[in-house]
Amino acid sequence: MTLAQIIQTIAVYAIPVLFAITVHEAAHGYVARYLGDDTAAMLGRVTLNPLRHIDPVGTLLMPLLLYVFTSGAFVFGYARPVPVRIDRLRNPHRDSMWVALAGPLSNLAQAFLWGLLLVVLRAMGVTEMFFLAMCVAGLLVNVVMCVFNLFPLPPLDGGRVLVGLLPPRQALALARVEPWGFFIVMALVLTGVVSALWMRPLMSLVFNFLRLVLPPLKQVLG
Numbered sequence: 001m002t003l004a005q006i007i008q009t010i011a012v013y014a015i016p017v018l019f020a021i022t023v024h025e026a027a028h029g030y031v032a033r034y035l036g037d038d039t040a041a042m043l044g045r046v047t048l049n050p051l052r053h054i055d056p057v058g059t060l061l062m063p064l065l066l067y068v069f070t071s072g073a074f075v076f077g078y079a080r081p082v083p084v085r086i087d088r089l090r091n092p093h094r095d096s097m098w099v100a101l102a103g104p105l106s107n108l109a110q111a112f113l114w115g116l117l118l119v120v121l122r123a124m125g126v127t128e129m130f131f132l133a134m135c136v137a138g139l140l141v142n143v144v145m146c147v148f149n150l151f152p153l154p155p156l157d158g159g160r161v162l163v164g165l166l167p168p169r170q171a172l173a174l175a176r177v178e179p180w181g182f183f184i185v186m187a188l189v190l191t192g193v194v195s196a197l198w199m200r201p202l203m204s205l206v207f208n209f210l211r212l213v214l215p216p217l218k219q220v221l222g
Contacts, residue, residue: 016138097164114138154178
């Protein structure tokens with residue numbers, strides 16, 4: 001992979017990634033504040049300023065190094081998690097699920113908006129590949145973030161949703177996995193389990209949904 005290719009990829013993905021991460025994290029904080037917990041708001045995390053959510057290692061260095069050393073085959077990163085005090089929510093058991101869902105749902109909304117922008121640009125006759133590629137990148141990044149974060153294991157959002165759905169005893173047992181959840185998820189990612197059994201089927205489902213609500217995407221994306 002040449003330096004020019006790396007720079008081109010970074011240029012195309014930079015804005016979609018920053019928006020995807022920023023809106024995702026801000027959505028957690030906004031919904032938490034709406035439901036009674038203002039911890040994130042007091043710390044200045046309910047904002048669309050990406051600098052408040054970026055982790056220098058997890059958001060910048062790690063994804064870049066993985067992209068370069070795997071020739072784009074594997075990229076992983078993370079942002080600074082938004083702090084939420086579940087005990088401050090008006091209905092902790094129910095509201096914690098909505099706080100967790102806010103991030104992935106914000107990515108689904110962004111995927112729709114990037115898809116809509118792509119359709120509009122194509123309809124206007126725009127042929128500048130940089131802007132079209134950025135829209136496709138925005139679609140892909142947000143669908144990946146939405147689906148990956150819904151994986152049902154803490155500390156991912158899907159795991160926290162599942163904790164809220166399970167009966168108390170089972171919910172407590174799953175919640176206890178959280179300190180090791182990141183390492184378990186990474187092991188499942190590296191062995192291909194997450195990709196084969198979770199990412200591909202659900203990403204296909206989401207893309208089919210987007211093609212349904214935005215019919216012109218069928219011609220744009222195939």
